Amino acid sequence: MSENTEVQATDDPFKLAKEAAEVIAERTGRERHDVALVLGSGWGTTAELIGETVTSIEQAEVPGFAKAAVAGHSGVMRSIAISGSDKRALVFGTRTHFYEGKGVRAVVHAVRTAAAAGCSTIVLTNGCGGLRPEWGPGTPVLISDHLNLTATSPIEGANFIDLTDLYSKRLRDLAREVDPSLDEGVYVQFRGPHYETPAEVKMAGILGGDLVGMSTTLEAIAAREAGLEILGVSLVTNPAAGVSPTPLSHEEVVEAGKAAAERCGQLLAAIVTRL
Numbered sequence: 322m323s324e325n326t327e328v329q330a331t332d333d334p335f336k337l338a339k340e341a342a343e344v345i346a347e348r349t350g351r352e353r354h355d356v357a358l359v360l361g362s363g364w365g366t367t368a369e370l371i372g373e374t375v376t377s378i379e380q381a382e383v384p385g386f387a388k389a390a391v392a393g394h395s396g397v398m399r400s401i402a403i404s405g406s407d408k409r410a411l412v413f414g415t416r417t418h419f420y421e422g423k424g425v426r427a428v429v430h431a432v433r434t435a436a437a438a439g440c441s442t443i444v445l446t447n448g449c450g451g452l453r454p455e456w457g458p459g460t461p462v463l464i465s466d467h468l469n470l471t472a473t474s475p476i477e478g479a480n481f482i483d484l485t486d487l488y489s490k491r492l493r494d495l496a497r498e499v500d501p502s503l504d505e506g507v508y509v510q511f512r513g514p515h516y517e518t519p520a521e522v523k524m525a526g527i528l529g530g531d532l533v534g535m536s537t538t539l540e541a542i543a544a545r546e547a548g549l550e551i552l553g554v555s556l557v558t559n560p561a562a563g564v565s566p567t568p569l570s571h572e573e574v575v576e577a578g579k580a581a582a583e584r585c586g587q588l589l590a591a592i593v594t595r596l
């Protein structure tokens with residue numbers, strides 16, 4: 322009997338998310354959080370600008386979460402008191418990528434945990450390649466829609482989730498109130514972990530894509546299923562393969578990232594306080 326219960330606990334991703342949310346509530350002393358943020362490449366220093374970190378939790382100590390796999394991503398979850406409001410942000414310093422091979426459930430566990438923790442909004446950020454030459458390294462771009470080229474879904478069973486306006490128009494407009502210069506584009510998720518060939522980048526463009534990356538779309542689908550309102554923001558850290566005639570130096574990309582960190586952090590902080 323008890324064996325059976327244990328099997329079910331690990332077998333139901335929503336139950337696992339509920340268990341994670343309970344640990345978060347226990348550790349933070351907050352029954353509910355309001356907004357969740359998933360910080361991708363280049364977005365790491367954003368958290369400090371949103372407000373005061375009240376509680377830091379090692380993600381590996383929360384049910385269903387693994388240790389950070391990518392260097393430079395922090396495996397820490399934070400509960401942040403949003404400046405100038407009584408709201409709380411739940412900030413995930415890292416994500417599980419599909420290319421890690423841990424399965425789609427692992428990829429969307431943070432999203433389901435955020436929903437179970439009471440969040441009604443999720444901000445999904447990433448670092449990506451840009452298809453438009455005018456988007457230099459360090460340009461933040463709002464995600465208007467996506468092409469999911471992973472050939473998979475986080476939804477299991479006959480649950481036909483509508484994906485119209487997946488990336489909330491309301492939240493994109495709110496973001497542009499903060500920064501009217503923000504462009505928007507269609508994000509294309511490739512499986513990775515290799516980057517695209519120039520031919521694949523060309524294909525992405527022909528299909529209507531503007532940004533190429535290895536995350537976000539599966540999380541957005543799970544977030545919609547969970548009833549969360551979604552804001553997606555990409556940080557273009559490099560021109561996608563074949564877009565720029567001159568190969569970019571890694572140093573340049575790192576420098577652009579550092580310069581962008583301040584702008585991106587301020588942007589998210591301003592958006593989050595307006596939610």
Ligand code: 8IG
Pocket residue numbers: 362448449450451511513515516517533534535558559560561562
């Ligand atoms: I940072 O050019 C970053 N992540 N797929 N392509 C893909 N992912 C990325 C890229 C890129 N740059």
